[in-house]
Amino acid sequence: MTLIRDEYLSERDKLRPVLHELPATPKTIHWGYFDAALAPALKVASGDIIRAEAVTQHAGDAPELMMDEGITAIFKGVPEADRNPGVHIMTGPIYVEGAKPGDVLEVRYLEMRPRLHYGSNVAAHWGHLYKEMGDKERVTIYRIDPASATAHAVFAYDFPGKYLVPGQITEARDCCRQPALRGIRVPVRPHLGTAGVAPDAKGRVSTVPPGSHGGNIDNWRIGAGATMFYPVQVDGALFSIGDPHISQGDGEISGTAIEASLDVTFQIFIRRDFSFPSPLLRTPDSFITHGFDEDLDQAMRNASLEMLRLLTEHRGLSRDDAYSLMSVAADFSVTQVVDGRQGVHARICHAVFPPE
Template identity: 75%
Template sequence: MNAPLISQGSARTDRSEPTGLYILRAAPETVHWGYFDAGLTPVLKVKSGALIQAEAVTHHAGDDPDLMMDGGVREIFDKVPESDRNPGVHLMTGPIYVEDAKPGDMLEVRYLRMIPRFNYGSNLAANWGHLYKEFGEKERVTIYKIDPVSMQAHAHYAYDYPGKYEIPGKITKCPECDRQKALNGVRVPVRPHLGTAGVAPDEPGRVSTIPPGAHGGNIDNWRIGAGSTMFYPVAVDGGLFSIGDPHISQGDGEISGTAIEASLDVLFQIVLRKDFEFPSPLLETPGYWIVHGFDEDLDNAMRFASLDMVKFLNEQRGLSNDDAYSLMSVSADFTVTQVVDGRQGVHVRIPRTIFPPDSK
């Protein structure tokens, strides 16, 4: 059995010291739009333990450019041509090369702080949403405003999107649109997180950012926010880690097709781990360990999440497979992460508090 990944008394057994703070701004030369690619030239090279302050820009900033764009964001939208935004849709900052990271290693990414760049975000009821046909194949944008004091958001206004939302980064004519009131008096909690982040898959050419997978990608789990830690399995030298698709709030399922999409400034630390391996993105929060499963079939996604949780409990908690199976049935919670990314997601979480304190 491997040494326990995480101790009960503290967030991590590994206490790597920061090797310096790096600033990574989102700009036309530091972003890639719609894809991961193992052949991309890194925009930043760091050692294990590096602290990185990076800008994550939403590809939905054009839903109201007056409220969700500044000069830096507009430059990206102006200079990255629509023909280069494919095959996915998400605007990614990176990639970051981690020295000595090799296939089979893990990148431990400690998300420390996520701050909205603007006090506005956009939700789209999209053509890829789960109930698109039931809603008459209409697409609708709702602009939300953040109250930074209460950390709640409310609907600022809404409008029907004319036609079909197909071009990533489309800039709409919102000042000229027919604005509607929406969700009068309703407040939703602001919980900033990254919808898409991960390493480059070991595949030739561009890999779409839309489906999640072993590399991470578009997981859309709102728990991937400040105070959480993600473990990504490295597939290529250096890992080539990127972040994007920032959100300020989302429910499990993401049923309309999007969250509240809003740009974030993200502080995180990357630690190279060579002392364990795991086949899929693994999430640690203050209260839970969370394992993800993905497949076009939701039943298969749940099965894959189950099998990987058995592996986690076996290798990291020392349980037999039989004991892990029993414990999952009486203590683990399975939840649909999202149903709108082509490859659907299920995550299973198990409380850290049910285990005895580690002796180490």
């Protein structure tokens, strides 16, 4: 029985880690895809710490508020024709020395700090209620209040046409701005919507659908203090981060969260003491498994089977005992319904188990 505990780390991992800086520039990002053939933007060893910039592709929704010199350089430096087949700006990839297929990449997210004080939510054409909202795309710009760790809407506007070009820059003139959500404050919980290793596939793999490599999971719990376990699929893992958010609800119903650039600090380890076939999340109070499929029922089944696997293979329960525990103590929620491949996550609290 493997409990996925820190004492299984290698002696190399326990040495004093090296800190690496990874700024987001036109040369260190890839826009819209994972690719196993992509040259690394950074090489690290197991146990090293990386401080990296994650840039939102929605910065152009309010360029005067959400773009600085570095972000502008990315938008100008990457041609629209090279932003495909997905939409997210990914920083990396990071090559982890010694990582091999069959290993697990443990990523401890240590800090996520907003780069600027503004973010954007788009009620997009891929949102769940687009037809019910009159086939209209509406952009709402939020401001972060660091003192209260909340965000509030400062204005909204109707997007002209459809949001089809990743990173499109919109000049929202004063005449088009409308007040929005007066008196409402949203808790700020910075997290990464998209992160993962390179899939074992030829060519570009879209960042939009989540999968066994990670990708666009859109679980707001993947923030500071959380640890993700990604199954390595290619040599070096080739790990990338992107799609930064400052807040999101389960479901991501309109198609986006509050999209805002983040500075992210994380530590990477290679784990060979256990395996898990899909992205696994450990928070301070729980383990969370994920299931994905174009059909939400099948996504639910996949999340259930992964929780069953966690409880039997890593907690030592029989299948019958695990199934009973899942029904009385595990919480299942819809992660997102807007990424084509939909997501469900299952959560089990550490507190239900006896002390290790």
